[in-house]
């Protein structure tokens with residue numbers, strides 16, 4: 001089994017989509033419980049990718065963690081939390097703790113992601129937003145607490161045998177394309193490696209998926225020949241491509257780690273709209289409904305919060321200290337949220 005240290009390498013350079021499948025592979029050909037070697041069929045180029053082996057909250061828990069919560073408790077229990085049943089909960093983090101050495105990063109994080117939701121995780125730098133995404137994706141295991149995937153507890157890291165029925169994809173901030181593979185090979189990576197689809201069918205599907213994210217005629221380019229925004233679109237195409245020969249396609253939750261970081265305002269808008277378009281409530285670039293059941297976006301950008309997200313979770317000092325609908329963010333009376341929304345140096349958040 002790969003060690004914890006493999007994570008930093010993985011997160012900076014390799015694509016990742018996890019799933020629990022009966023064939024022993026995660027969605028991107030990541031061999032269960034160990035590392036795998038991806039051998040390209042035609043030209044024998046090899047890409048080695050490694051990954052490590054790997055919840056429920058009450059609404060009152062979600063807002064009880066911080067001393068600044070009380071003033072905003074009523075807003076935190078607004079329309080987004082008025083659910084009668086948990087039958088539509090896809091992912092739940094329940095009282096999740098995570099430390100790195102002496103650094104106690106997550107100290108009791110609880111929240112639920114429901115089918116059809118577009119959720120943002122915000123908060124000051126270093127509060128553990130990316131860490132929580134990696135825990136949901138199964139790249140990191142919590143020290144304490146639990147992650148539930150469709151009501152079933154994830155016991156270890158990715159590809160738990162007993163968990164199935166939901167694909168969880170993580171789109172890294174860096175796009176994490178394989179530099180030596182063409183766009184076609186990057187987007188079709190999983191299918192070339194891990195499906196029975198003929199190559200011409202995969203190629204056709206790659207072209208259609210690229211069209212869905214607004215890219216045409218770039219199949220034979222290398223990542224180095226693309227702009228930053230185009231790379232992010234290719235990464236998105238790679239995360240939404242499905243094996244169309246399978247009888248049933250599992251719903252997918254996509255986790256985006258700072259998808260608009262480093263982009264100019266217009267390129268950010270394109271990516272934000274793209275994220276919306278591949279969601280079940282959206283319509284992709286060729287007019288088809290999106291396939292992503294729910295998504296979670298970690299972001300610092302106000303435009304992304306406004307444009308790509310419906311509900312927000314605010315992570316601070318290891319807990320979700322506020323949550324609410326996006327439109328409630330700027331009117332919140334919570335001192336932490338007010339300071340963060342205004343960018344003020346005065347307030348409870350200290351740097």
Ligand SMILES: Nc1ncnc2c1ncn2[C@@H]1O[C@H](COP(=O)(O)OP(=O)(O)OP(=O)(O)O)[C@@H](O)[C@H]1O
Nearest residue numbers: 007008100103105124125126127128129130131132
């Ligand atoms: N694998 C690791 N080993 C040691 N420390 C880590 C590891 N991963 C994250 N950390 C530390 O945990 C803390 C939280 O990191 P994380 O990337 O989750 O924060 P973040 O909220 O996403 O930050 P930012 O908004 O700046 O991207 C940081 O102090 C980081 O250095």
